[in-house]
Amino acid sequence: MGRAPCCEKMGLKKGPWSPEEDNILISYIQNNGHSNWRALPKLAGLLRCGKSCRLRWTNYLRPDIKRGNFTKEEEDTIIKLHENLGNRWSAIAARLPGRTDNEIKNIWHTNLKKKLKNYQLSQNSKRHSKINHVSNKGPTPSESSNNSDFSTNSTSTKQHIKIAPNSPQLSSSEMSSVTLVVDDNQMVIIKEEKIESSSSEYFPKIDESFWTDELSTENNMVVGHDQEIQVREENVDIFTTSSKMEEDMDFWYNVFIKTGDLPELPEF
DNA sequence: AAAACGAACAACCGCGGTCTA
DNA sequence: ATAGACCGCGGTTGTTCGTTT
Numbered sequence: 001m002g003r004a005p006c007c008e009k010m011g012l013k014k015g016p017w018s019p020e021e022d023n024i025l026i027s028y029i030q031n032n033g034h035s036n037w038r039a040l041p042k043l044a045g046l047l048r049c050g051k052s053c054r055l056r057w058t059n060y061l062r063p064d065i066k067r068g069n070f071t072k073e074e075e076d077t078i079i080k081l082h083e084n085l086g087n088r089w090s091a092i093a094a095r096l097p098g099r100t101d102n103e104i105k106n107i108w109h110t111n112l113k114k115k116l117k118n119y120q121l122s123q124n125s126k127r128h129s130k131i132n133h134v135s136n137k138g139p140t141p142s143e144s145s146n147n148s149d150f151s152t153n154s155t156s157t158k159q160h161i162k163i164a165p166n167s168p169q170l171s172s173s174e175m176s177s178v179t180l181v182v183d184d185n186q187m188v189i190i191k192e193e194k195i196e197s198s199s200s201e202y203f204p205k206i207d208e209s210f211w212t213d214e215l216s217t218e219n220n221m222v223v224g225h226d227q228e229i230q231v232r233e234e235n236v237d238i239f240t241t242s243s244k245m246e247e248d249m250d251f252w253y254n255v256f257i258k259t260g261d262l263p264e265l266p267e268f
Numbered sequence: 269a270a271a272a273c274g275a276a277c278a279a280c281c282g283c284g285g286t287c288t289a
Numbered sequence: 290a291t292a293g294a295c296c297g298c299g300g301t302t303g304t305t306c307g308t309t310t
Contacts, residue, residue: 016278016304038295054296055279090298105299106277 013047017056021046025053026061059102066098070107078104078112 017025028044034057037050046053059065070078074096081092089101089108096104 014280036295051281051296052279058297059278087299101298102278109300110276 012041012049012052014052017060021048022056022061025057029057029061055102059100064098065100070099074099075107075112078108082108082112 013021024044024046028040028046032043034040034054037054040046040050041048041053044053048056077096078092081095085091087105089105093099093101093104
């Protein structure tokens with residue numbers, strides 16, 4: 001024998017919830033909790049099925065739900081977690097306090113998916129770009145390291161690397177720059193910004209000698225997806241990464257996301 | 269001003285895993 | 290051991306609202 005038969009669905013209300021229904025549900029759960037969703041609507045006096053009540057509560061009425069627009073940080077987190085977890089919305093929501101899986105799923109389909117696509121297109125464009133100019137600046141105290149568990153014996157440098165599109169025919173307004181900040185812990189923070197045509201100091205001359213293929217710094221770097229990654233003390237051409245290398249990078253980063261630990265670097 | 273269109277989001281549906289009588 | 294209900298999750302749909310034509 002199984003459990004008692006499920007609630008009779010005939011006569012139950014569907015569709016948007018009224019404020020009165022919301023109040024009844026909130027009041028009942030505050031007083032009695034929600035240990036049994038199936039029994040709840042009858043006990044609370046609602047003409048809804050338990051499933052509908054659970055959804056309304058978990059996605060909308062819970063007091064700990066954060067309403068309002070997603071911040072840039074939240075959006076970035078969702079993109080990164082989705083890269084790692086896929087469409088496991090509840091798992092993603094678990095790492096974003098106050099946000100529901102439904103909300104995250106919605107924003108993904110209506111907003112972030114589009115943004116990510118554009119972002120990936122821009123990344124592909126950069127991968128085919130060439131490195132223009134490298135200048136070294138000393139690290140600022142605030143930028144140097146907050147992860148003392150991860151240390152190596154490499155030299156600390158802060159490097160600003162400007163890149164430009166492959167084709168000099170492109171207008172300067174289409175150029176972008178990437179700043180790599182290398183701290184004592186060999187963590188790289190990659191910051192991307194558009195270079196306006198007025199920023200001519202980035203690209204003083206546009207001719208064939210302007211373009212270079214190699215990153216001419218002491219610490220060549222491995223570049224991931226606009227996120228913190230580790231520097232390698234080997235010469236790696238950051239913009240001609242092989243697909244194998246990208247797979248290894250993804251694996252490495254996924255371990256970092258899942259465990260919070262910095263694993264052994266993959267062999268490139 | 270109104271119709272058409274698209275974005276945003278709340279809610280429903282169906283499925284698979286778990287639980288229980 | 291097992292049938293069938295429960296629960297949670299992800300996919301999808303429907304409605305609302307703002308923008309464009």
